[in-house]
Amino acid sequence: MRMSLFSGKSILVTGAASGIGLAVARYCADQGAARLILVDRDSIPADFAHEAVAGDVRDEALWDALDLTGLDHAVVNAGVAGAGAIAELSLEAWRHILSINLDGAFLTLRAAMRAMRGRGGSIVLTASAAGVKAEPGVAAYGTSKAALIHLAKVAAKEGAPQRIRVNAIAPAGVETPVWDAIPMFAERAAEVGRDAAFAEMAAIATPLGRYAKPEEIARQIGFLLSEQSALVTGTTLLSDGGYTL
Incomplete structure (x- = not known):
């Protein structure tokens, strides 16, 4: 009988109430995860077993208090979108997007890497094709996602001696809320x-x-998390239907 990808594993997913995060959580549950730690400001559907953590990923106190003992995998996924031309964009709007998409991702990543020290693990950051291809009106969002791509590379290099793999995925359009x-x-x-x-x-x-459907991206994230990609680290999987060509 084929072994499930995440049998007995402990997995953290942020932004798990909807979209890609929820699809990833359900996929990991289907693949045998023993513990799912799901973080979101919104309520998470109760159709599968998980530990729901209500909170804002930008809150350092949340991460200081969260028990991530035994963590094997993490999906740094929480984020928001937004649009606005640079000349018209307020500093408040800029900071709002950057604080969630980048500060929140940093705190999540830091907590996960600390929990994995000495035992190894794998992490995937949800970036975006907007962080690769420039388009008008997405300065804040695109910049936050470009930064995530580079953050994944730095984390991969820092994590390698601890057997911690870190990759990013950069979807283009995904049918999410x-x-x-x-x-x-x-x-x-x-x-x-x-x-x-x-x-x-x-x-x-x-x-x-x-x-893409969220479930398609979830399976790709599952690949990057799993031992199927055991030698893949510091890379960004572009899943964009050719958008960046």
């Missing part, structure tokens, strides 16, 4: 429906003509 915070998408979805709005945008922006 994060799009609802973008006025352009929200307006179009109200007119034609979310599925049609996603299809329209994907047809324009993605050579393969569609966006």
Whole structure:
């Protein structure tokens, strides 16, 4: 009988209430995880076994208090989207996105690496194709995700002596609730429906003509976390349907 990828493993996932984070949590549960520590400000569905931690990833006290003993894997996923031209962007809006997407990721990553010292493990940071390809109006979001890509590389080099692997994944369009915070998408979805709005945008922006489902990205993150990628560290998996070509 084939062994599940995460049998007996302890896994941390942030931003686990919806979208990619929830898909990852469900995938890890299906793959035999023994302990799922799921962090989010919002409530997490109760259709699978997990430890729910309500909190803000930017709160250092949250990480100081959280028991991550025995942690094997971590998915640094919590984040927000936002849009605005540089000349029109407020410092408050800039700091809001950077604080969640980068400060929160740093604190999560630091806590995970501390918990894995002396025993090894693997970590995946959820970046974005927006951190690779420049587009108007996404200065704060794109910069935060570009920084995550580099942070993963530095963490991989620092973690290697401790047998801690660190990688990033950079999706382009993924059909998640994060799009609802973008006025352009929200307006179009109200007119034609979310599925049609996603299809329209994907047809324009993605050579393969569609966006990813959260479950697809979850399986790719699972690969990066698992022993199937035992020699992969410091890399970024672009899962973008050709968007960055």
